Amino acid sequence: MSAADRLTPLGVMVLSMLREDAMHPYEMIRLMRIRRDDRILSLTNGTFYHTVARLERAGLIASTGVDRDGNRPERTTYALTPAGSGAATAWVRRELVRTGRPTEFRVALAEAHDLARDDVIALLERRRALLGADAAERSQALVDARATGVPDQYLVEADREAALDAADLAWLDAFLGRLRDPDTLWGEHAGGKTSARYLAQRKAARE
């Protein structure tokens, strides 16, 4: 049970954000809203501040100082610790493979930009195998249910899942195809220029 096991999707998003730069909590939640991260997971104040507190207790983030502006509440700036960085990477690599956890996978995909291209390819190929097996099993269960006379009105949800399974597989195959193509850009971990320039822009936009 490493530190990565207990992480929630929101926790991982916080860690990933701090990989960009040290920040205080309110800046994080504001940025997440601007970037529409609340499209992926529900983002409320209570959960967010509680998550930050947990990450600090777990040693995954650490305060780098407190400042105060006028009479407003103090703002504690947090930075990612090495343990936090490792935990976030381990979590993303694990969830890229695992099936059956939609939110976790969406967060993992959204944060996969930190991983090396070959790593992403290998992890998603493992996912592809698992997902194919899941989809085949569910599809077979649907066929069996129809064969045993279950009326269609009881199988509507399963029918939709089969359609979404197929679309998910098709997307994954297409994405793997693009990733394997050497012409596709994927800023390499410590060498890519695209990514470095983009991050500089983002940083400038924040200040």
Add this chain to the structure above:
Amino acid sequence: MSAADRLTPLGVMVLSMLREDAMHPYEMIRLMRIRRDDRILSLTNGTFYHTVARLERAGLIASTGVDRDGNRPERTTYALTPAGSGAATAWVRRELVRTGRPTEFRVALAEAHDLARDDVIALLERRRALLGADAAERSQALVDARATGVPDQYLVEADREAALDAADLAWLDAFLGRLRDPDTLWGEHAGGKTSARYLAQRKAARE
């Protein structure tokens, strides 16, 4: 804030199950596992028994007696109350329309077999409009992000969502097409034979 507002997806599944027949909690959770309802939502003992207790406190289900078999724990049999039936129906009708809540929608679809065909059509047509607008907005946001130079590796998740949005819309249109076709079977609420026979079979299988 009617009773239907506070319902969780699991709570609705419990109410729907009791529409079939009165049962004691362990029978419910066993049936849900046999029917693979845990494919739709996570089903753990703690949450389940807690949910049943909440439904009882809210007056949506009521005990119809306690029996005991040898020295095992007592088994309280619960039945749906009129308030519970109404709350479940209201919840399903609401969630069939609403977008952006995947689990809720899956449960609503799975339980929509209790609704009249024309009601389902009307509700899903409203969903279709909302979903189309959501998808268009997200798709536009993706195009804008690409145009402003955000590298693809930061847009992988949004790209997948666009693919799944399209598949969801396509499925919904196809399903609405089938529902509108008078040749499609949809056991009407108080007159269909298919549904009544199927439920009788299910009941026999339980005993």
Add this chain to the structure above:
DNA sequence: CCGTATATAGTCCACATGGACTAATCGCGA
């Protein structure tokens, strides 16, 4: 220059979740 809305920066707590634990009974092979 006054009131009102909005942004800043959170706290608090009721409620929901999930996993570990309990404890009796039943089936079944050695």
Add this chain to the structure above:
DNA sequence: TCGCGATTAGTCCATGTGGACTATATACGG
């Protein structure tokens, strides 16, 4: 017929979630 795992039928509690609430500061129209 003895033991052992599976099934029956739950309880308990630490943790996570989300919505209501607080309080100051600034912008802006009238």
